[in-house]
């Protein structure tokens with residue numbers, strides 16, 4: 001495309017979205033061209049911020065006609081470079097942040113219809129105002145948006161009980177690559193009329209269409225919640241404890257997070273407000289939340305009894321159950337502080353992986369041994385939503401090591417971890433997606449048949465390859 005054609009297309013886009021909706025000054029575009037960790041940076045002729053589905057459709061139509069590639073962007077928190085254009089500066093960024101209306105909440109149907117740019121926290125609060133629960137919850141909830149959550153099939157802390165985004169979406173509205181709008185905003189729990197198209201767009205990372213709105217499932221708000229911080233001798237004990245707690249509580253475990261002592265120590269050292277809730281150090285801890293639909297003393301007694309049995313079976317060595325919401329928040333603060341703390345310990349190589357829940361302990365043991373052999377002194381800080389098999393297998397640099405030299409080994413060390421993952425039939429991306437970061441692994445992790453199917457879908461829905469090119473699929 002010539003520069004003149006590109007300028008003409010941007011002029012047309014300006015007439016659609018107005019001055020407010022089109023950013024071209026470098027200082028205005030800067031926040032949209034790099035992400036949280038600063039690992040991925042890009043360039044773009046413009047950031048377009050449409051305010052309605054009609055505007056998105058018109059912008060995408062112009063881009064399709066002019067051959068301009070489009071990178072959809074939500075809260076820009078996914079950390080794998082999917083929402084950032086490439087350095088060449090050919091793609092425009094299409095930010096959904098002005099599409100931020102909650103179109104409606106149907107309390108009897110337990111559903112919410114929200115536009116793509118609604119921030120998760122806003123959606124959670126809107127549901128709460130109607131005495132309903134939107135169970136999606138994660139560390140970036142003050143920034144990430146419904147469209148980004150859907151496009152990465154986000155998980156978070158409550159997957160164990162309520163599923164991931166794929167389980168929470170009933171309907172979608174999507175602008176297709178040629179600018180047509182697919183109105184699939186159905187709020188049905190049963191609909192057996194052919195292929196379920198919405199699932200194509202969930203987890204597609206903006207490569208097949210632009211999500212503009214969604215119908216999300218809501219749930220009754222729990223009336224009772226018990227939060228416990230439990231010292232466990234090993235990951236294997238943690239997983240056994242989870243199975244017992246699920247059975248003993250009538251599957252009331254909503255969240256189950258594992259963390260190593262090193263994770264807690266980093267948080268205590270670097271993040272003000274972190275507490276060590278137990279008197280004696282333990283090599284591993286579990287932070288769990290069990291919720292019930294009704295308020296009763298029996299529920300708490302049941303949790304206490306299950307923990308008592310875990311002590312007898314030597315699956316737990318110490319525990320505290322929060323006595324108030326403030327105490328529960330203090331315990332959850334530890335989990336958030338762990339994420340924050342790692343950057344103060346030098347380079348941290350991230351692996352966000354999953355294995356079957358029953359193989360979590362084996363994964364941690366084997367992966368720790370493998371990375372120690374590859375990089376003596378490396379400091380693993382495994383933590384995460386192990387209730388659904390997801391481990392953030394983060395690796396802090398050896399003490400005193402050169403950070404740049406350590407981070408230069410990122411791909412090599414991730415590969416060591418991935419080998420263990422492949423061996424255990426796990427996934428190298430449990431959350432966040434593939435983006436730019438892991439796209440080169442796709443031909444390795446997908447069979448030729450699966451890879452062909454992915455390519456066929458891309459070709460069918462985006463024949464010109466203009467939607468988030470070079471992301472997810474190499």
Ligand code: FAD
Nearest residue numbers: 074075076077078082139145147148149155156206211431
């Ligand atoms: P973005 O980062 O803006 O975009 C993500 C991808 O979706 C990109 O490929 C983008 O092109 C595409 N996209 C965005 N909007 C649209 C749209 N409307 N239509 C089509 N494509 C679109 N993730 C988890 O799953 N679980 C966690 O527990 C979790 N914890 C996190 C904690 C922290 C502190 C941080 C920083 C991130 C965490 N994440 C987690 C990752 C991130 O929050 C999620 O991936 C989230 O879903 C991204 O949403 P977003 O709006 O920021 O999307």
